[in-house]
Amino acid sequence: MTTKDLADLIFPNITKTIEDYEKEYPERDLPEGAKVTRYAPSPTGFMHIGNFMSATIDYVMAKQNGGVFYLRNEDTDGAREIEGAVEYIRHVLEHYNMNPDEYEYRDTQETKGIYGPYIQSERRDIYHAFIKHLIIEGKAYPCFLTQEEMDSIRESQTRDKKRIGIYGRFAKYRNLSPDEAAEKIKNGEKYTIRLKSSGDFNKKFKFNDLAFGEMEFPENDIDIPIMKSSNLLPTYHFAHLVDDHLMRTTHVIRGQEWVSSVPIHHELFKTFGFKLPKYVHTPLILKKDGDKIRKISKRLDPEARMTYYEEKGYPVYSVIEAIMTIANSNYEAWRESHPEAPFTEFEFSPKKMSASGALFDLDKLDNISKNYISKLKATEVFDMLDTWSKEYDKDFNDLINKYKEYTIEVLNIEREQKKPRKDYASLSEIKGQIWYMYDELFTDVTYEFDERFTKEDINEVLTTYFNEFYDDNDDKDTWFNKMKELTDKLGYCSNMKEYKENPDNYKGNVADISNIIRVGVTSKSQTPDLYIILKLLGKDRIVERISKIK
Numbered sequence: 001m002t003t004k005d006l007a008d009l010i011f012p013n014i015t016k017t018i019e020d021y022e023k024e025y026p027e028r029d030l031p032e033g034a035k036v037t038r039y040a041p042s043p044t045g046f047m048h049i050g051n052f053m054s055a056t057i058d059y060v061m062a063k064q065n066g067g068v069f070y071l072r073n074e075d076t077d078g079a080r081e082i083e084g085a086v087e088y089i090r091h092v093l094e095h096y097n098m099n100p101d102e103y104e105y106r107d108t109q110e111t112k113g114i115y116g117p118y119i120q121s122e123r124r125d126i127y128h129a130f131i132k133h134l135i136i137e138g139k140a141y142p143c144f145l146t147q148e149e150m151d152s153i154r155e156s157q158t159r160d161k162k163r164i165g166i167y168g169r170f171a172k173y174r175n176l177s178p179d180e181a182a183e184k185i186k187n188g189e190k191y192t193i194r195l196k197s198s199g200d201f202n203k204k205f206k207f208n209d210l211a212f213g214e215m216e217f218p219e220n221d222i223d224i225p226i227m228k229s230s231n232l233l234p235t236y237h238f239a240h241l242v243d244d245h246l247m248r249t250t251h252v253i254r255g256q257e258w259v260s261s262v263p264i265h266h267e268l269f270k271t272f273g274f275k276l277p278k279y280v281h282t283p284l285i286l287k288k289d290g291d292k293i294r295k296i297s298k299r300l301d302p303e304a305r306m307t308y309y310e311e312k313g314y315p316v317y318s319v320i321e322a323i324m325t326i327a328n329s330n331y332e333a334w335r336e337s338h339p340e341a342p343f344t345e346f347e348f349s350p351k352k353m354s355a356s357g358a359l360f361d362l363d364k365l366d367n368i369s370k371n372y373i374s375k376l377k378a379t380e381v382f383d384m385l386d387t388w389s390k391e392y393d394k395d396f397n398d399l400i401n402k403y404k405e406y407t408i409e410v411l412n413i414e415r416e417q418k419k420p421r422k423d424y425a426s427l428s429e430i431k432g433q434i435w436y437m438y439d440e441l442f443t444d445v446t447y448e449f450d451e452r453f454t455k456e457d458i459n460e461v462l463t464t465y466f467n468e469f470y471d472d473n474d475d476k477d478t479w480f481n482k483m484k485e486l487t488d489k490l491g492y493c494s495n496m497k498e499y500k501e502n503p504d505n506y507k508g509n510v511a512d513i514s515n516i517i518r519v520g521v522t523s524k525s526q527t528p529d530l531y532i533i534l535k536l537l538g539k540d541r542i543v544e545r546i547s548k549i550k
Contacts, residue, residue, distance in 0.1 A: 039055040076239060123243070124232065167197065171194075197220055207262055
């Protein structure tokens, strides 16, 4: 029996060769310098901030020179797949307007692109053709090690402080003849297919990572499994080789934790004589925790989950800007020079990534977001708030739509100025800052009156002002002058300079009067422009409110 006979025994229905697939998936016809990138998540968990940074870099690098950004579903580990994970990945990409150029969605039966299937479990025959080729070439073999035998090998290697894996004398079935292997298969013995490694661990090779620079690794000499026995699907490493080659991926962007896989991937591509794609290993995302800086944790840090940003209501722009800021050290300077440009116009450079880790700061995100929201029109903020609250605060959504034009006016307070207020970092913060403008929410309130003033003082200021001085039709100058008149009438000082020189001569000053009115109407000691708030509420509503102060 020959190795071809053995390969036919293992894969009797595989008739296509790798040459056939080379023709079926030709080189892409793209502009010079164009990059083909892929976001290739495993649906064994929900998308986190590290995944998102990789996807963002994939997208930016592909869009710089007319390249292709495609989505590949790496679902070969069916036992660990989480329901809804794939749909959420699609949702995130759509939410952040990073739709892939090529993809396949099983639930909608929607496919775009000619290099699919883009779901690994649907590419089994392709992988088998490549594995069959290796068996014919004598570069792969069926391994019959049982789980008990592998556990025993691992125990002995651990005890003797040897490298873990199947290599050298531990590769018990590496040199079986085709006849011997065929007999075991016919007898029903379970097996996996392993690469017959040609590497020498004592030799090293050089590898250039676009982010970390030139690196040196020992060659891989482990006979790694390339096909699982349980479902006849390939391992991650082998599927990576086949898919990235046939889909003509030029750049692989993945987390720093995959650096240790470089020797395996280097050998696999070398075994087939394929060109190795360029690799960008992204740094770990870090956060400051007290005096320490540590890796961001899906278990400890809610901001590690991409769901966090939608739940909080951070604008799409803000999240992408925060990610780009930590992804490339020169992004902030570029943004200052190109304030209106889409982020895809930034010339992303892997060399500008921080090898020591990317420090993600929620305060930084908040600042970016506050600046962004402050520049939007009130109608734009309302539309965003409407969309967000439909999902995350239905009662508030009903309220703002009941008073839509009024809400827009509330959101517009101090917005159309040279230096607009920067109150909101996220949409979820808005309700907490404007709730007092709605009578439906203005119940059981706690007033933030200055403790220097008695209930009698407060009642006197509010009653006198709204009975004798306040008029909805006053312009701002008239309004302020009346405020000063009230101040002087009640024994307070309207001249701040005079008050600072002789504070004991007065009950307080004009700022105190304003603050009593502000708190009486809103319950808060700090609000946007009081004049506009009073005009929006209207005298009737104001009088109703102050009548309930106890």
